[in-house]
Amino acid sequence: MALLIALGLLLSIILLYCVYSKWMFQHWARKGVPQLNPRLFFGDTLPLVRGQALRDFHLGLYQNFKSTGAKCVGIYNTHKPELVPIDINLLKDILVKDYSSFSSHGVFYHENNVLTSHVFNMEGQPWKDRRTKLTPIFTSAKMKQMFDTVASKSPGLVRLVGLSADANKPADIKEILSRFTTDVISGAAFGLECKSLYEPDNMLRSIGKEAFEPNALKLYIEYLFHRKFLGTIGYQTFSSRIVSYFTKVVNETIQYREKNNVQRNDFMQLMLQLKQHGSLMKEDGSVDVKKTETYLTDQEILSECFVIFLAGHETSSSTSTFTLFALSQHQDIQEKVRNEINEVLERHDGKLCYDAVMEMEYLDKVIRESLRKYPTVPVIPRRCTKDYKIKNTNTVIDKGTRLYIPVIGVHLDPEYYPDPERFDPERFSPENKATRPDIAWMPFGEGPRQCLGMRFGMLQSKVALASLLHKFRFTLSKAMKPPFIADAGTLVYMFKQDVLLDATRVN
């Protein structure tokens, strides 16, 4: 009897859910927004569940609906309505002009879950305050100060590629560049002498890999339940191995530096200045800006070190990987960029210094074009934080709705980039840039939530590429065969297959 009652109850719940979903699936139609054909329990996510990469899903969506002239398209994740803006003016309103209505990434975080409580995940006033505190540590002047920390890792990078070149073996370039950025970021974020370029099984490299592996169950839990509830029950996003290792490393670094008054040119140093003085210091030791309430606590330093590590290494290594992949297929462009690197280095007595890197204008265009064609973050999340009426329509986006900014769709849109599959760095000449809206290039996002580490990301990619292209010519290995399909198992865009390049010494 009890079993029958339980069964009846379960069936009633499922039935109620079906009726509720059916009603929800008309959400966008009721608002006059075009939508797909959602299925019970999955909404429109069935292709993703079956293994389609997020990049491909959103590219298809953008291209299909752009041709209909739609401003945006409504989708459903399970039964929940979400929105993908397509119109370039609407994208600009959401990211820049009316950003205050979309100031959240909609990602889970909780104060009890220390590694999640950082600037990328935070929202509202706490995010604003944290962003204000951190912005001064990412200026051009600070990047210049940190240059040597970045460049000190390039000999290890060149050595590793040289080993493959001398053995006539293809270089697994993504893996090598990920080790490079792991070493750079851990040196720059917490002054650690990480040597993953020399030790493949290095702990930070393995933590970096683990932290980036999407865990479908955890993603669903964080999607379905309220963040305050998860925080209260002690839910943790990352494994205890990651939490305890990071907490130990960062806390020990803070204590060691404070006790021994250690000064280094890295993010940790700048964050410690904020902790101690509430402001950054000038080189002569005086306070850089008027004292304001910008103190950082030890816990905040820990969270921010983690996001610098997380946001900074896979994105940058994928950027350099895609650039070398593209150059391997365009030897003329590769030759041109190598000539520029050689000329600039000659002017600087062969030394790869900050000023030399800044003079490499063609390299800059090449990386920008690579980030256009292969944006490492192909879709950027946003959450609507107050009801928003789309201009010149009657459609209101309700508070709480998630949005996906289709970076990949815009970057491959022939309206902004004719013949979009062609790799052409000249798209980034001043004349060509002037022919399209600024927002048509947004690999780092746009507006007040734009990537904080953009300068550092570009800098470490330039150092890696200049060091490698100065020494080696790259061609696509025979082992790498098309089609080059996006991997559905990573959060940052990368191919399913390894990126294998043949490197030959040139100097």
Ligand code: HEM
């Ligand atoms: C080529 C490399 C990189 C790419 C393509 C990239 C891309 C992005 C994107 C798309 C966002 C979201 C922007 C938005 O919502 O509008 C973002 C945010 C962020 N990135 Fe990067 N990133 C890179 C490197 C870095 C590095 C090296 C760091 C740290 C040193 C970093 C730190 C951050 C932080 C802290 C945020 C959150 C900003 C906020 O929400 O206020 N990124 N990045």
